[in-house]
Amino acid sequence: xxxxxxxxxxxxxxxxxxxxxxxxxxxxAVDGVSFAVPAGSVLGxxxxxxxxxxxxxxxxxxxxxxxxxxxxVDGQRLDTMDRRARARLIQPVFQDPFSSLNxxxxxxxxxxxxxxxxxxxxRAAMQRRVAEAxxxxxxxxxxxxxxxxxxxxxxxxxxxxxxxxxLRPRIVICDEPTSALDVSVQAQILNLLAELRRDLGxxxxxxxxxxxVVEHVASEVxxxxxxxxxxxxxxxxxxxxxxxxxxxxxxxxxxxxEPGLGVPDVGLGDIMPDPANVPPGCRFHPRCPKAFAPCATxxxxxxxxxxxxxxxxxxx
Ligand code: SF4
Ligand code: MG
Numbered sequence: 001x002x003x004x005x006x007x008x009x010x011x012x013x014x015x016x017x018x019x020x021x022x023x024x025x026x027x028x029a030v031d032g033v034s035f036a037v038p039a040g041s042v043l044g045x046x047x048x049x050x051x052x053x054x055x056x057x058x059x060x061x062x063x064x065x066x067x068x069x070x071x072x073v074d075g076q077r078l079d080t081m082d083r084r085a086r087a088r089l090i091q092p093v094f095q096d097p098f099s100s101l102n103x104x105x106x107x108x109x110x111x112x113x114x115x116x117x118x119x120x121x122x123r124a125a126m127q128r129r130v131a132e133a134x135x136x137x138x139x140x141x142x143x144x145x146x147x148x149x150x151x152x153x154x155x156x157x158x159x160x161x162x163x164x165x166x167l168r169p170r171i172v173i174c175d176e177p178t179s180a181l182d183v184s185v186q187a188q189i190l191n192l193l194a195e196l197r198r199d200l201g202x203x204x205x206x207x208x209x210x211x212x213v214v215e216h217v218a219s220e221v222x223x224x225x226x227x228x229x230x231x232x233x234x235x236x237x238x239x240x241x242x243x244x245x246x247x248x249x250x251x252x253x254x255x256x257x258e259p260g261l262g263v264p265d266v267g268l269g270d271i272m273p274d275p276a277n278v279p280p281g282c283r284f285h286p287r288c289p290k291a292f293a294p295c296a297t298x299x300x301x302x303x304x305x306x307x308x309x310x311x312x313x314x315x316x
């Protein structure tokens with residue numbers, strides 16, 4: 001296996017002060033995350049808001065330094081690479097294309113921006129690459145001359161994808177790339193991402209709170225809870241036979257969808273996960289329907305599964 005991205009023992013601690021005179025407290029947003037994504041495949045990362053998914057994405061993109069651990073992209077340590085080299089390997093597609101696209105620039109200039117930041121690409125070559133990226137995502141040259149406000153939500157997300165592709169990266173980090181879109185448009189963008197992955201041999205980290213979306217795109221799925229990956233399995237196995245009680249609860253919430261609801265209601269009472277107060281023992285125990293005595297005091301160890309791994313005292 002040749003991993004395109006490898007993450008080793010990644011941890012991120014924030015110091016937060018609640019109130020002017022309060023002593024700062026440590027919040028561990030990502031707590032010891034390790035995984036490798038084989039080249040050409042898709043790792044889906046799912047979990048509720050506040051589970052650390054976006055912090056993980058930012059560290060992998062080099063937008064935020066980890067407190068501990070390292071990220072290897074194509075076998076090279078990310079923190080030893082300069083910004084331009086990193087941009088040629090790994091690119092983001094974020095949730096809300098409207099806020100991530102400069103409203104005063106025309107689409108073709110937005111898409112050209114990563115090329116311009118490289119500094120040494122001739123103008124004619126830049127124009128050719130921009131035209132090629134727009135065509136790849138199904139936008140016309142005429143649309144390239146418009147401003148973001150003159151496009152639909154789906155078209156704006158195509159612009160964001162074209163901008164991510166223009167440097168021909170190997171890896172794309174998608175953080176909730178379809179969450180701001182209507183359901184019918186979501187499907188078009190998911191199909192486009194799948195087609196681009198096949199045609200260009202891309203590797204994706206695909207982050208979403210929506211398991212149904214992840215099921216469509218991911219070859220493997222990691223489930224995060226309060227900063228840790230509590231279960232990781234090949235997609236088919238995870239959806240057929242989830243091993244962690246939290247994964248099971250997330251899947252149950254997909255079976256009874258509530259349209260328009262951004263955050264899944266996992267039906268486990270009103271205790272929301274709070275990264276500032278991670279419970280002792282198994283961090284899921286206050287919400288777990290299967291919790292038993294050791295869960296409140298002993299952290300479960302990682303147990304290997306035929307197609308992945310799980311952190312639960314009931315495993316194995
Ligand atoms: Fe539930 Fe205990 Fe497993 Fe944690 S270790 S998920 S509390 S059964
Ligand atoms: Mg997020």
